[in-house]
Amino acid sequence: MLFAVFLPVLLAIFIPYLSKWKEKIHTGYFVLLAPLAVFLYFIPHIGNDFTPVTQSFNWIPSMDIGFEFYLDGLSLLFVLLISGIGTLVTLYSIFYLHTSERLDQFYVYLLIFMTAMFGVVLSDNVFVLYAFWELTSISSFLLIGYWNYKERSRYGALKSMLITIFGGLSMFGGFILLTTITGTNSIQEMIQQTDTILSSPYFGLILALILLGAFTKSAQFPFHIWLPDAMEAPTPVSAYLHSATMVKAGIFLVARFSPIFSESDWFFVLVSGFGIITLVWGSFMAVRQTDLKGILAFSTISQLGMIMAMLGFGTKLAIYAAVFHILNHATFKGSLFMIAGIVDHESGTRDIRKLGGLATLMPISATLAFFGTFSMAGVPLPFLNGFYSKELFFDASLELHESSIAFANILAQAIPYLAVFGSIFTFVYSMYLVFGTFMGKKKLDQLPAKPHEAPVGMLISPMILIVGVILIGLFPNFVNSTFLAHTAEAIYGAPVDKHVQFWHGWDSPPLYMSLVVVGIGTVLALTIKYWKNIYQYFPGKLSLNKAYDFLVDQSEKTSARITNSYMNGSLNRYMSLILIAIVSCTFAILWITDGFAWDTSNLADITVHEILIAVAMAVAAIFTIFTKNKVASILILGVVGYGLSLLFILYSAPDLALTQLVVETITVALFLLCFYHLPDLRERTEGKAKKLRNLIISVGFGAMMTIVAISAHSTKLFEKISDYFLETAHDIGGGDNVVNVILVDMRGVDTLFEIVVLGIAALAIYGLIKLRNKKGAK
Amino acid sequence: MTGTTTEFIMNILVIVFLITGTFFVISASIGVIRFPDVYTRLHASTKAATLGISGIMIGAFIFLYVEHQIVSGKLILGIIFILLTAPVSAHMIGRAAHSIGIKPWSQDGNTKDEYADTLKEK
Amino acid sequence: MEIVMSILAGILFTTGIYNMLQKQMLRIIIGTALVSHGAHLFILTMGELKRGKPPVLSDEIANYSDPLPQALILTSIVISFGVTSLLLVLAYRASKENGTDNMEKLRGNEND
Amino acid sequence: MISNLAVLPIVIPLIAGVIAILIHRKLTIVRRFAQILTVVNTIVVAYVLFYVSQNGAVVLEAGDWMAPFGIVLVADLLSVVLVFTTNIIALACVFYAPKSLSDQQEEFYFYTFYFLLISGVSGAFITGDLFNLFVFFEVLLMASYGLIVLGGEKVQLRESIKYVLINLFSSMLFVTTIAFLYSVVGTVNMAQIAQRVGEVEQTGVLTAIGILLFFVFGTKAALFPLYYWLPKPYIAPNPVVSALFGALLTKVGIYSLLRVFSIIFVHKSDITHELFIWIAALTLIFGAIGAMSTNNIKLIVAYNIIPAVGFMLLGIGVYNSTGYAGTVYYLVSDMIIKAVLFLLVGAIAYLTGTSDLRKIRGLIHYYPFLGWLFFIAALVLAGIPPFSGFIGKLLLLQGAIESDQIIVALIGLAASLLILLSVMRIFIRGFWGEKDESIIPDKKAARSFALPVVFLLFFSILLGVGAEWFYPSIASIGDYLMNPETYIQSVLKE
Amino acid sequence: MTLQIVLNVIIAIMWMFLTETYTFVSFLSGYIMGILLLFLLRRFIPDTFYFKRVWKIIKLVFLFIKELLIANWDILKWVYKPKKDYKPGIFALPTELKSNWEITILTSLISLTPGTLSVAVSEGNSVIYIHAMDIDTNETAIEAIKTTFEQAIMEVTR
Amino acid sequence: MNELINTIAIVCMIVVTISIALLLFRVIKGPTNPDRAVALDAIGVNLMGMAGLSAILLVTTRLNDVILLIGILLFVGTVGLAKYLEKGVIIDRDDD
Numbered sequence A: 001m002l003f004a005v006f007l008p009v010l011l012a013i014f015i016p017y018l019s020k021w022k023e024k025i026h027t028g029y030f031v032l033l034a035p036l037a038v039f040l041y042f043i044p045h046i047g048n049d050f051t052p053v054t055q056s057f058n059w060i061p062s063m064d065i066g067f068e069f070y071l072d073g074l075s076l077l078f079v080l081l082i083s084g085i086g087t088l089v090t091l092y093s094i095f096y097l098h099t100s101e102r103l104d105q106f107y108v109y110l111l112i113f114m115t116a117m118f119g120v121v122l123s124d125n126v127f128v129l130y131a132f133w134e135l136t137s138i139s140s141f142l143l144i145g146y147w148n149y150k151e152r153s154r155y156g157a158l159k160s161m162l163i164t165i166f167g168g169l170s171m172f173g174g175f176i177l178l179t180t181i182t183g184t185n186s187i188q189e190m191i192q193q194t195d196t197i198l199s200s201p202y203f204g205l206i207l208a209l210i211l212l213g214a215f216t217k218s219a220q221f222p223f224h225i226w227l228p229d230a231m232e233a234p235t236p237v238s239a240y241l242h243s244a245t246m247v248k249a250g251i252f253l254v255a256r257f258s259p260i261f262s263e264s265d266w267f268f269v270l271v272s273g274f275g276i277i278t279l280v281w282g283s284f285m286a287v288r289q290t291d292l293k294g295i296l297a298f299s300t301i302s303q304l305g306m307i308m309a310m311l312g313f314g315t316k317l318a319i320y321a322a323v324f325h326i327l328n329h330a331t332f333k334g335s336l337f338m339i340a341g342i343v344d345h346e347s348g349t350r351d352i353r354k355l356g357g358l359a360t361l362m363p364i365s366a367t368l369a370f371f372g373t374f375s376m377a378g379v380p381l382p383f384l385n386g387f388y389s390k391e392l393f394f395d396a397s398l399e400l401h402e403s404s405i406a407f408a409n410i411l412a413q414a415i416p417y418l419a420v421f422g423s424i425f426t427f428v429y430s431m432y433l434v435f436g437t438f439m440g441k442k443k444l445d446q447l448p449a450k451p452h453e454a455p456v457g458m459l460i461s462p463m464i465l466i467v468g469v470i471l472i473g474l475f476p477n478f479v480n481s482t483f484l485a486h487t488a489e490a491i492y493g494a495p496v497d498k499h500v501q502f503w504h505g506w507d508s509p510p511l512y513m514s515l516v517v518v519g520i521g522t523v524l525a526l527t528i529k530y531w532k533n534i535y536q537y538f539p540g541k542l543s544l545n546k547a548y549d550f551l552v553d554q555s556e557k558t559s560a561r562i563t564n565s566y567m568n569g570s571l572n573r574y575m576s577l578i579l580i581a582i583v584s585c586t587f588a589i590l591w592i593t594d595g596f597a598w599d600t601s602n603l604a605d606i607t608v609h610e611i612l613i614a615v616a617m618a619v620a621a622i623f624t625i626f627t628k629n630k631v632a633s634i635l636i637l638g639v640v641g642y643g644l645s646l647l648f649i650l651y652s653a654p655d656l657a658l659t660q661l662v663v664e665t666i667t668v669a670l671f672l673l674c675f676y677h678l679p680d681l682r683e684r685t686e687g688k689a690k691k692l693r694n695l696i697i698s699v700g701f702g703a704m705m706t707i708v709a710i711s712a713h714s715t716k717l718f719e720k721i722s723d724y725f726l727e728t729a730h731d732i733g734g735g736d737n738v739v740n741v742i743l744v745d746m747r748g749v750d751t752l753f754e755i756v757v758l759g760i761a762a763l764a765i766y767g768l769i770k771l772r773n774k775k776g777a778k
Numbered sequence B: 001m002t003g004t005t006t007e008f009i010m011n012i013l014v015i016v017f018l019i020t021g022t023f024f025v026i027s028a029s030i031g032v033i034r035f036p037d038v039y040t041r042l043h044a045s046t047k048a049a050t051l052g053i054s055g056i057m058i059g060a061f062i063f064l065y066v067e068h069q070i071v072s073g074k075l076i077l078g079i080i081f082i083l084l085t086a087p088v089s090a091h092m093i094g095r096a097a098h099s100i101g102i103k104p105w106s107q108d109g110n111t112k113d114e115y116a117d118t119l120k121e122k
Numbered sequence C: 001m002e003i004v005m006s007i008l009a010g011i012l013f014t015t016g017i018y019n020m021l022q023k024q025m026l027r028i029i030i031g032t033a034l035v036s037h038g039a040h041l042f043i044l045t046m047g048e049l050k051r052g053k054p055p056v057l058s059d060e061i062a063n064y065s066d067p068l069p070q071a072l073i074l075t076s077i078v079i080s081f082g083v084t085s086l087l088l089v090l091a092y093r094a095s096k097e098n099g100t101d102n103m104e105k106l107r108g109n110e111n112d
Numbered sequence D: 001m002i003s004n005l006a007v008l009p010i011v012i013p014l015i016a017g018v019i020a021i022l023i024h025r026k027l028t029i030v031r032r033f034a035q036i037l038t039v040v041n042t043i044v045v046a047y048v049l050f051y052v053s054q055n056g057a058v059v060l061e062a063g064d065w066m067a068p069f070g071i072v073l074v075a076d077l078l079s080v081v082l083v084f085t086t087n088i089i090a091l092a093c094v095f096y097a098p099k100s101l102s103d104q105q106e107e108f109y110f111y112t113f114y115f116l117l118i119s120g121v122s123g124a125f126i127t128g129d130l131f132n133l134f135v136f137f138e139v140l141l142m143a144s145y146g147l148i149v150l151g152g153e154k155v156q157l158r159e160s161i162k163y164v165l166i167n168l169f170s171s172m173l174f175v176t177t178i179a180f181l182y183s184v185v186g187t188v189n190m191a192q193i194a195q196r197v198g199e200v201e202q203t204g205v206l207t208a209i210g211i212l213l214f215f216v217f218g219t220k221a222a223l224f225p226l227y228y229w230l231p232k233p234y235i236a237p238n239p240v241v242s243a244l245f246g247a248l249l250t251k252v253g254i255y256s257l258l259r260v261f262s263i264i265f266v267h268k269s270d271i272t273h274e275l276f277i278w279i280a281a282l283t284l285i286f287g288a289i290g291a292m293s294t295n296n297i298k299l300i301v302a303y304n305i306i307p308a309v310g311f312m313l314l315g316i317g318v319y320n321s322t323g324y325a326g327t328v329y330y331l332v333s334d335m336i337i338k339a340v341l342f343l344l345v346g347a348i349a350y351l352t353g354t355s356d357l358r359k360i361r362g363l364i365h366y367y368p369f370l371g372w373l374f375f376i377a378a379l380v381l382a383g384i385p386p387f388s389g390f391i392g393k394l395l396l397l398q399g400a401i402e403s404d405q406i407i408v409a410l411i412g413l414a415a416s417l418l419i420l421l422s423v424m425r426i427f428i429r430g431f432w433g434e435k436d437e438s439i440i441p442d443k444k445a446a447r448s449f450a451l452p453v454v455f456l457l458f459f460s461i462l463l464g465v466g467a468e469w470f471y472p473s474i475a476s477i478g479d480y481l482m483n484p485e486t487y488i489q490s491v492l493k494e
Numbered sequence E: 001m002t003l004q005i006v007l008n009v010i011i012a013i014m015w016m017f018l019t020e021t022y023t024f025v026s027f028l029s030g031y032i033m034g035i036l037l038l039f040l041l042r043r044f045i046p047d048t049f050y051f052k053r054v055w056k057i058i059k060l061v062f063l064f065i066k067e068l069l070i071a072n073w074d075i076l077k078w079v080y081k082p083k084k085d086y087k088p089g090i091f092a093l094p095t096e097l098k099s100n101w102e103i104t105i106l107t108s109l110i111s112l113t114p115g116t117l118s119v120a121v122s123e124g125n126s127v128i129y130i131h132a133m134d135i136d137t138n139e140t141a142i143e144a145i146k147t148t149f150e151q152a153i154m155e156v157t158r
Numbered sequence F: 001m002n003e004l005i006n007t008i009a010i011v012c013m014i015v016v017t018i019s020i021a022l023l024l025f026r027v028i029k030g031p032t033n034p035d036r037a038v039a040l041d042a043i044g045v046n047l048m049g050m051a052g053l054s055a056i057l058l059v060t061t062r063l064n065d066v067i068l069l070i071g072i073l074l075f076v077g078t079v080g081l082a083k084y085l086e087k088g089v090i091i092d093r094d095d096d
Ligand code: NA
Pocket: D097, D098, D099, D100, D101, D102, D103, D106
């Protein structure tokens, strides 16, 4: 399996070389091999006696991260979808993309995506799953941005990436919580610990985080907004990623975790709640679209909502219906996207207002489209798979069980109505789509190109998919026991055996629901131009897209505003903030830990002259603030320095005094030299408030240092190590001046690097002075 | 040094030197405060402070000799050094003060300044 | 005496920081110098100020002042001297090049 | 003597730096010399790393003075891993430098400053003495001052003066704090400080001193609210200098925090480490916001230093071995990726002549390779698997959740998104888009910029994909940091 | 002269060797011995006996110390006098001294002696400008003292 | 006797300190920079005195170097400062 998963990526490595011959052989032919091989590899797993297969490959065993592939019914369904549709899409793309395009990039992204998708659905290890999950987002980003010279394309790419990676990160958070609670990274092992998870205080958070991941990926309301903009990608990508596979990753995730989460009523509320809203909103908004792919995008959103809702129901029937619809949706939506691509390719536009009457010019495409849309609309015809799953959906929506949460019960009551409502609009946009494009008046003058039937190659893939639609429609139970039952079982946790049939008899409520849908739907579809105005009442400014734009825009603007408000380049501001932080935290800590100490037993005597010196130094230091003459201020600073060396003299530190004297003198000289040409000091012009603020900050800081110093001095807890120095300086150190011995011997490293510091300073100063002269010479 | 008498005399000497020296030092500072302009202040610091410090140094010299039996050449050198340099420093400061235009003080504001006159003639 | 010295060092820090909060380059650098003095005084104080003899070994003396803080201060003095020197030249060059010694005018903007 | 191994990573660059002064005018020679010496040093450090990982920490008592009295150099796994990473980055930078710097800048002791920076950084990582740490801080800071003023442009001078001032201030606070600590515990040897602080269970004033040290290192590490000084000075100098700064300087601060708050001040973790977590959260938030706030590509990268530091502090704050391991992993990863990003945006700015994102577009048409390097770098930065950032982030978040710090973990996740957005903007707006016809492509320059970046990115990928080779060691560092006794015993040999 | 000093020092060191005491005192006694020896042997050594000049220097020093003490006394008076009843000013003092050395010594002496402070020296070293604490009362007296100094210096240097 | 010397030395120290404080006043007050130079020079001289007195109090010869160094620096410093002032601004009398 490892090889199967990574086959596309391995192939991708060679694509840049293979694409060199693209003039002779379209690169797509090479690419085709990968999904086809995977498809063929997995197809034999279908069968009655299916048992889940586990295969493990080490990656980071010490972190318990590895490629632990788990192939059960659920993953099998997805793997086959991904590889199967992948094969068809690649085939389609060979005719869709001209060799003048950057095919190498396109196919590399596509192959990366395939591997990512296989990884997502096969990984049992949550972190590996997450890794592949992000990889799908990234490859999707690259594919949407394939024509990145277009502004819309970049916009769509960023939007999809932001939203899906946002979800991915939140899912990641949920995973970490899960692994911490259960102590395992394996989903299957987590399922064993469902009780532990449910009783964890973090359960709600986990549920929310993981569902956020699923909802963003599967374009659930209100995160669906990225999907329509993703339509900027080349159509094969839309067909593949944004209808059949990647957007179903969220569905997959919910399904995967259903055994754990569905125990909770909140699971129903959230998943079905958001699902049904998405269904309604998606289908409702689809009618408003004018772009073929836009309609399909909203349609996808709505269909995903429907699947999501069914997963939320959690009943045997609902899960079966969901699984069934995953398959069905992939077939009809995939084909419809391809046909939309054909229309776009041949007529040069996807604007439904400019299209019409193409059926006579593109009869095969039109036929395929009719099958596809009618299946999507759930028109009760026995050879359309969409009808079956829709009816199962209605059926499932009627048998929701009681919940302990009041809201859940209300929701359960409302769902059947919402389901019908959403389905009516599904019907409407489906009809609108197909009739608007292929029937009615021809508007050839508005088209950029003269439309004609697509080449056969381009038609093969949608045709195969429509064949699938019809086959499944005709034999809805064909793959049940061998395939879908296993999938449903993997989700439901117990065997699911469902026999689907076209006719249930007259006492079947879903039948009436379907009839209502078709009836009202037809009426609405026919009268569309009379009521379409209602969309104008829907907010433009307050729409979710606007909200997204606002957020992204504001993320820059607000960030800039916030950041510029304090990062204004002012040293005063920087220093103030730093000092305030230090002072307040240190005082707080002193307060909390009761760290202040006062012990006068161990102090040196207070002598008058020392006090006087201290006062003199303090006065001098203070006057550096008030003096307005630069020489004076420098000299006063010198006085402080000399005062310090005097203190060194008084406190038995002759070596320090010597050094301090020399250093102070040179420093003062340097001060005078450097500020010789600079202007004199000016009056401190800042306002009273600022003066006060500066004063408070500096006094606060000084006071803090003093207090900590006194406390530190009052809590001498240990012998000093210096006694050792006094003992050994003569005998081992070979010198009597202990300070010198320490400097050159015991702490020789310090001294060596102190010299290094001086040396670097000298070089830097030299550079500062010299480099300018050279520049001046130029 | 042997004999308590010598030592006693030496100690007395130390005390005398210290006290006189210090007295001159403080006087010099008072002069620097009290005198009206930089030139007169220079008088105070150059003469009184120098003498005062020499006194203290000699005191210290004798003290160290008594206590340690060490003749501290560096102290003597210090005295000589300050005697040599103080007037030079004073001269430099005075010249600087004059060259940046500080006029000698006088009560009636009518100062005799032959140096300024010479400079003006040129 | 340690308390007095701690207060003095605190005052040196206070005045140093007050100066560092000013606009003019000279004041700011004077501020850093004061802060360094304060720091060194703190180190000295933390090594106890009790009158020991200078830590130069000799047979007659029993009590010495703590040599380690002295060694540390010495290293620190030399290092801060290096930094201050660099800072001075840097300040000079920066004011010349930018035509002002007012730090508030040296804020700059995003794209330069 | 095998314990001399500990000093080699400090001494070799020191000597190299001195020699570089002597030959500073012969550019071709000094370049080659610097490159060879860096390679040599990297090999030596690699050997030390190998040795330490096999035999445990190497402790050198400089001048044979017994442990608490003389200066000890402690090359334990943590130190050596960081020194090795430092050298890897140095290696990339030294090959990037000739093209990026002007001849004059090279002549005016770039290579000396460079080597001494490496020496100082390595010393800071290796020393086991708090005051000696201060000295090495000064060495690396002084070298950084030399580097930041190199060239003497207007902007550079303006920003470097702020940089020097803030660092000077924090250095002075550092020595003072060492003095306070010395007063209470009577020693400056870190192992002995740790031992003594432990003996009295970190009484009140010690905690306050600890917090002061936290602020000292926090200023160098650029934590909230101490990072204000960082972004602009970091982008003023040449990109290669920015890369060295971004990769090394703040990380030394983080390393010091890691050391000090894992072996010394751990006895009041309910106060101190709790505080760190909140500071980490604020650092993450404001850093990420900062990265979003600008259109200057260099500044975007510079701001991104801050949230990364927030992540690392988070690992220190949660105070468990997973968190520590995460911090170390993230530290190594971030050192490399920051260097990569600075080198890349430096290359972009060089090739386009601007660092204003609004003036750059469609670069991928001219420099596709650079574009993809940048793309991968952005993913590494945001912690997208399977790159190095992911492993670090995973460990950090696991550590946070182990300590029930959910909110901060969520903030970390949110910050990751902003981080990704902040750099992906460069890719989308700068590399994507219509071809800018006004650009005259310089493929040769692009290639010489790309090679060092590829070299570094290789490690970023290796650290992620090949995590199995590294994680056990780093996990052992995490455990080691949770048990300071090991460190204390290896130094004091009691 | 140099030769003599060197000889004297050598004698002093020899004396230290002979007495086997290496202290300042033994050096000093050795030195005095040396002076005596040199005095006795002055005929055989070229140049005049250097201690003659040293003696003149010592005389100058004593003159100087005397003046310094007087000067300080004056200063004390001015310092502690409540009223500022002096009238300072700058006057020019022509001098015969030529070399920089001589001028330096003279100005130094002037500065350390009562009431005067050299402020400037004219180009060509011909005039010394002197600041006096009280210019009216004793300008002539001052000039007299300065001339004595001038003489003493010339005796030493020429 | 030694006690007496000690006491006197301390008293002297206090007096010298006062003297320094007075000079500090002059440094701060000015009013001209040469005034400050004079006072600074005098402070240096006073520092030498302090060092001498400290040598008595600590009974050490270690401070002799310090004394000599102060002397040298003082001279160099004052001469330098005077030169600096002479070359510097023409008149900068403060109006305070
Ligand atoms: Na170059």
